[in-house]
Amino acid sequence: MTTTTKVDHLIIGAGFAGLCTAIKLDEAGEGDFVVIEKDTEVGGTWHANTYPGAACDVPSHLYSFSFALNPDWTSHYSPQPEIKAYVDKVAAESGVLDRVVLDTAVQDATWDEDQQRWIVTTVSTSGETTTYAARTVVSGSGGLSEPRMPDIDGIDGFRGEIFHSARWNHDVDLTGKRVAVIGTGASAIQIVPELQKIVAHLDVYQRTPNWIIPRNEHRYTEGQKALFRKVPLAQRAYRAFIYASLEARAPAFTRFPALQVATERMVRGNIAKGIEDDPELVAKVTPDYRAGCKRILISNRWYPALAADHVDLLTGGIASITETGIVDKEGNHREVDAIVVATGFYVTEPPIAQHVTGRDGRTLADIWDVAGMAAYKGTTINGFPNLFQLVGPNTALGHSSMIFIIESQVRYVVEALKAMRRDGHATIEPSAQAQASWTARIRERMKPTVWQTGGCASWYLDRFGHNTTLWPGQTFTFRQHLARFDVDRYDVTPTTEREAVSA
Numbered sequence: 001m002t003t004t005t006k007v008d009h010l011i012i013g014a015g016f017a018g019l020c021t022a023i024k025l026d027e028a029g030e031g032d033f034v035v036i037e038k039d040t041e042v043g044g045t046w047h048a049n050t051y052p053g054a055a056c057d058v059p060s061h062l063y064s065f066s067f068a069l070n071p072d073w074t075s076h077y078s079p080q081p082e083i084k085a086y087v088d089k090v091a092a093e094s095g096v097l098d099r100v101v102l103d104t105a106v107q108d109a110t111w112d113e114d115q116q117r118w119i120v121t122t123v124s125t126s127g128e129t130t131t132y133a134a135r136t137v138v139s140g141s142g143g144l145s146e147p148r149m150p151d152i153d154g155i156d157g158f159r160g161e162i163f164h165s166a167r168w169n170h171d172v173d174l175t176g177k178r179v180a181v182i183g184t185g186a187s188a189i190q191i192v193p194e195l196q197k198i199v200a201h202l203d204v205y206q207r208t209p210n211w212i213i214p215r216n217e218h219r220y221t222e223g224q225k226a227l228f229r230k231v232p233l234a235q236r237a238y239r240a241f242i243y244a245s246l247e248a249r250a251p252a253f254t255r256f257p258a259l260q261v262a263t264e265r266m267v268r269g270n271i272a273k274g275i276e277d278d279p280e281l282v283a284k285v286t287p288d289y290r291a292g293c294k295r296i297l298i299s300n301r302w303y304p305a306l307a308a309d310h311v312d313l314l315t316g317g318i319a320s321i322t323e324t325g326i327v328d329k330e331g332n333h334r335e336v337d338a339i340v341v342a343t344g345f346y347v348t349e350p351p352i353a354q355h356v357t358g359r360d361g362r363t364l365a366d367i368w369d370v371a372g373m374a375a376y377k378g379t380t381i382n383g384f385p386n387l388f389q390l391v392g393p394n395t396a397l398g399h400s401s402m403i404f405i406i407e408s409q410v411r412y413v414v415e416a417l418k419a420m421r422r423d424g425h426a427t428i429e430p431s432a433q434a435q436a437s438w439t440a441r442i443r444e445r446m447k448p449t450v451w452q453t454g455g456c457a458s459w460y461l462d463r464f465g466h467n468t469t470l471w472p473g474q475t476f477t478f479r480q481h482l483a484r485f486d487v488d489r490y491d492v493t494p495t496t497e498r499e500a501v502s503a
């Protein structure tokens, strides 16, 4: 017989978003929750992405929780192991780990109208199935969690080693090997300079060049760390300074894309510094679209790595993959021992959407397939009562820290739960009209942005050409929008006496 465990809240994912939710719910007295994490450890993207060179391109003093500042960051941009250690420490000290279920994936979450609960089925890696009945579900499943393998003819027949950047195979030693990297995005530009140091030969397959600015890397001195430790206000001020300087860049993305000319000039300088006497390579790496249209990347090592004698940047496109190598569109076959696939993630069609079924029996994917991803304030969805989607539609950033957005959303969730308890709402769900007018507003606001006008194809845009990924404004306006729970924009149902007793 299957037993069902009743919980108030079920949180999907134990990355930054899921852990933040767990910690803040606990603080708010909403401690009856379970966190379901498919991986073996907490950390989300910072547990999964262990490729060589993995690091954050947002300064660490901002890319961290406001309620758990870390005076000991070693560098301006921390490497993955340090961020993972930070998440582990925050999780361990928070007291929520007793409610985290690891190695377990959410298989299905279906709204049950009679019970007014989400019935969530999970399955562990050992095959054990568990069912929960939860009043609310908070999904922190991550926008960049499901690797997207490219649909290249023959890819499954390659006989050498092949793996995605987010599933790095550390059992494979690439030293002295002939390696190909497919993709030149944020992950690839960190991987290539590391591989270039150890491989015999590297083929880098570029479909579109990126604008890559210099990385203002520096390590914090012991004195600076001691200051941050002893004078927390100094660290707060430093964090605020980083926040403000990143925020100052937002208008060049959202309102005045012509301002990106300054970035383009900086990148041309970065290219000239990294690649000497090779005009053909310079031409290949110089984008022909406006900077910012795709995510602006940061590296001091990408251009020099490409300029190395044993590295080839191939831009002719991939026709197919054979058992032993890659064939380009001109028919040239280049043999390799291993292929690293750095082709990104499912962003505008998140796989979790296929597993969440709402009030009328349709999944989120069914609904989003028709007109693209949409949610009220990027967080709640008509037809899906008591569901909160963190890092939902139009919440991602091209210029600042996602942790700021996550904390804004989690505050909204907490406010919503408080309102539900206080005012006796069993369910809350944004009205269709509230969601439609929010989405229309976002679309309008998106029109002048560099993401729509910059002349590139990017994963920010869905198949309808809408940018359903990014927040088209300053981050503080996002926070203002979510500062209070606006119940007047919601359809609510009251808690009946029977429900209150059975809870």
Ligand code: N01
Binding pocket: 055, 056, 057, 058, 144, 150, 151, 152, 165, 182, 183, 184, 185, 186, 187, 188, 205, 206, 207, 208, 295, 318, 342, 343, 344, 345, 457, 458, 459
């Ligand atoms: O993925 P991407 P990523 N054949 O989608 C190419 C975050 N992140 O893993 O540009 C050949 O950016 C594709 O080409 P094109 C960050 O938000 C953060 O690198 O589409 N090539 C592109 O070059 C980032 O934006 C950090 O023409 C194919 C590349 O693959 C996000 O993760 C570090 C192809 C994919 O680039 C994703 O980054 C790393 C095909 N069939 C990542 N399909 C930080 O530092 C795709 N490509 C915080």
